[in-house]
Amino acid sequence: MTEPGVPAEAERVEPGRAEPESRGVSRRGLLGLLGAGAAGAAAGFAGGAATAGVALTAGAHGGGAAGASVFPFYGAHQAGITTPAQDRLHFAVFDPDPGLDREGLIGLLSDWTAAAARLSQGLEVAEGGAVGGSDYAPPADTGEALGLPASGLTITFGFGPEVFETADGGDPFGLAARRPPELVALPRFQGDALEPARTGGALCIQACADDPQVAVHAIRNLSRIAFGRATLRWSQLGFGRTSSTSTAQATPRNLFGFKDGTANIKAEEPGVADEHVWVQPGDEPAWLAGGSYLVARRIRMVIENWDRVQLGEQEQLVGRSKGEGAPLSGGTEFTEPDFEAAGPTGAPLIDPASHVRLAHPSVNGGARLLRRGYNFVDGNDALGRLDAGLFFLSFQRSPEQFVRVQTSLAADGLNEYLKHVGSAIFAVPGGVAVGEFVGQRLFD
Secondary structure (H helix, E strand, O other), rough: OOOOOOOEEOOOOOOOOOOOOOOOOOOHHHOOOOHHHHHHHHHOOOHHHHOOOOEEEOOOOHHHHHHHHEEEOOOOOOOOOOOOOOOOEEEEEEEOOOOOOHHHHOOOHHHEEEEEEHHOOOOOEEEOOOOOOOOOOOOOOOOOOOOOOOOEEEEEEEEEEOOOOOOOOOOOOOOOHHHOOOOOOOOOOEEEEOOHHEEEEEEEEEEOOHHHHHHHHHHHHHHHHHOOOEEEEEEEEEEEEEEOOOOOOOOOOOOOOOOOOOOOOOOHHHOOHHOOOOOOOOOOOHHHHHOOOEEEEEEEEEEEHHOOOOHHHHHHHHHHHHOOEOOOOOOOOOOOOOOOOOOOOOOOOOOOHHHHHHHHHHOOOOOOOOOOOEEEEEEOOOOOEEEEEEEEEEEOOOOOHHHHHHHHHHHHHHHHHHHEHHHHHHHEEOOOOOOOOHHHHHHO
């Protein structure tokens, strides 16, 4: 559970990649008016709010202005990275079905792109939707989002190592030579107890929204599209974002009760994401420029043990006050920690083994991560303990940034209360232009 660290440059929409004006039009009212390509081609948002990654508000939907937020799908970067973090998550990982070839994979990515472009704008997944098709055929859309606004839905795609090389060394899509050198399985870390059923995967889809039904609807329909071409390997629902990616957002709390994401870099801070999040044109491979690397970690919290820890010890382990979220060296939530400050006995006010210190960029060669994690509670285990914790998501220009921070956290006192049970890494392609499919440059 690394200390919030990362920059978020605003989502950018390049000229010629503008999004449709959706204000005041309902999901059903737009159905049939715009195809997937046209949905991104209408002019008017190449700058201004769309360029800054600010949601376009869609009038008087039942969910109110917040629920009616619409983020651009097309742009220089995929949405759902520096986009202001939504409150709900459905994350899904897929494996290609045996026999799927290069053209089949391109077809799947093309179909997913067209569907995602519609869904993120508050439309049904395809023309005809849930009730507009034939009575003698399954509906094109599953229908549970009928009448709901877009709710700030963003859909982000990534490629795992298995796209480039299978476990048996195969290269089914002819992409082995284009594999990013850094896209390899993460090393084993302190606290790892990884479960194969929650680890790895070839293709990922991150759906974030402010309505859980909208996020689930997106993954459900994209899974239907994949039928016969890719199979769901594992998935995770999340609630209550554990970081902020905009100055307009208050700092949320994780299931330990502490504010999480205080030091995360915000969308309003220009240039920082270029340094820490986005793969640059001079980096390798060239097809990944404008993209990022995504690390996903399912971190189970030993809630019952933590709840018996004294408040003072909890704060010492974290390095911040539980109420204000201020560093124990003094100040307010956003005061920079002073790791040299000492108390009356001469001991540092912030413990050298505290989470805040070990995750701080000054201890990790300046490494920072853009965090977009979520809380999860998945019932209880056979012993009656909550299966709960943090679904950690971070975006970084290089996986080495994550490895460095996580290695530092080997001495973190919080490790007594954390168990890492799932892990995956993905290369997230750059943004999509109208007429392209996600990851198209990989195949050029």
